[in-house]
Each structure stands twice: as structure tokens, then as C-alpha cells.
Amino acid sequence: MSTRSRGKSVYYFPGGKREAGETDVEVLCREIKEELDVEIDRDSAIYIGTFEAHAHGHDAEVLLQMRCYEANFSGTLTASSEIDCFEWMRYRDRERTSEVDQKIFDFLWERALIDM
Template identity: 60%
Template sequence: MIDKIAWLHLADGRILSTRSRGKEVYYLPGGKREPGETDAETLVREIREELDVAIAESSIEPAGVFEAAAHGHAGTLVRMTCYTAEYAGTLAASSEIEEIAWLEYADRPMVSAVDKLIFDHLHETGQLR
């Protein structure tokens, strides 16, 4: 099981997504916890590393937990614990991130399996157009 933390950031019916260098699929921003880190600490660190913005810890809210086959890891599941949060700064691709994109439900084929479940949930609840 791969345990990941993800940031759900929606605006105008689209969701912020990222594509890492050398990858063809998009992933929600976030990543794996370092030893001893809380979910909030992981979210703050990963988003700072990937998108060069500061998550406001006091605004972090749980948004669901989703599980699916891990992209590129046969026989492995990924559990994505998702949070919403406000941020300060200007979004910019940083670290291993090659591209930032605002995706709609129609872009679902371009994302990982667990992100597809999240896209379905957001679309069903009217948050993703």
C-alpha cells in the first residue's frame, strides 16, 4: 500500500493537477509522508516543494480517502487521503513538477486511477465540471 496525501484545489469547476517530469499522466499535488510527519505537515511540505506556495495550516479540511491501483506499480494499491486548504503565493511548477494544469471532468482519461475516483466523486457532487 502506498499512502499519499493530496491537495484538492478547485476553482471555476476545474481542479489543479500536476504532471511530473518524464510522466504522461497527471496527479493531484501532494505526496508521501516523511517518518513522523502528520498529514498536515506532509501537505504543507509537499505543496511547498511542488508548487512553491504556502498552505495555511489553519484552513486544512479533510475531503475524503480514496483507494485504487497505483499507476505504474502492478499489484500495489494507493490510498490517497485528500484535503482542501487555502494558500498564499503564486502557483509555480517546482522540484519534479514539469507542468501545472487546471483539469475538468472531460480530462479524466489523462489522470491516474485513484485520481479518476476523485474526479468521479467531485463531478457527482457538482464540484468538477
């Protein structure tokens, strides 16, 4: 699932920046709660990989690194905070996402974890 923030032209996987002292799973839980108003099951969180690419809308030397996890959640997904909308995407929607997300889409496709 990908999200689009207000005023942005591309979709991103939900998430955000780490605050001082936070673990990956703490960031995951906090950001998903803020952006999609659901609770992550911390015990189900599984590290998928780290992906890096040019940060969309920034100078060429600015890179974005995403540490990705898979996890179960409870609640009803609701766009909140800066999120304008969310969409369940398939591989064919890859070009509508940021550069780093395109790398994640490729990773998922190569492992048959996402449909065409």
C-alpha cells in the same frame, strides 16, 4: 488542479509520501511547497476523503492511497521540484489522470464540485 511529473504520462493531484512522524497537514504543507512553491494555510485545511486505486506504472497488486484535503494557499503557483507542469482540469479531463485521481474526479463530480 493536477500536476504532471517529469517523465510521467499522466497527471496527479499534487502531494506525496509521508515522512516519519508527519501529520496529514504537515505532509500537505511540505509537499505543496516543494511541488508548487506556495504556502498552505494550515488552519483552512479540510479533510475531503481517502481514495485508493492501482498505482499507475506499477504491478497490479501495488495500491496507492491518497488522503485528500482542500485548503487555501498564498503565493504564485510555480511548477518546481519534480513537477514538469500543472493544469486546472475539469471532469472531461478525467481520462488524462491516474486511476486514483479518476476516483477523486468522480467524487468531485458527484458533489457538483467540478465543472464538466
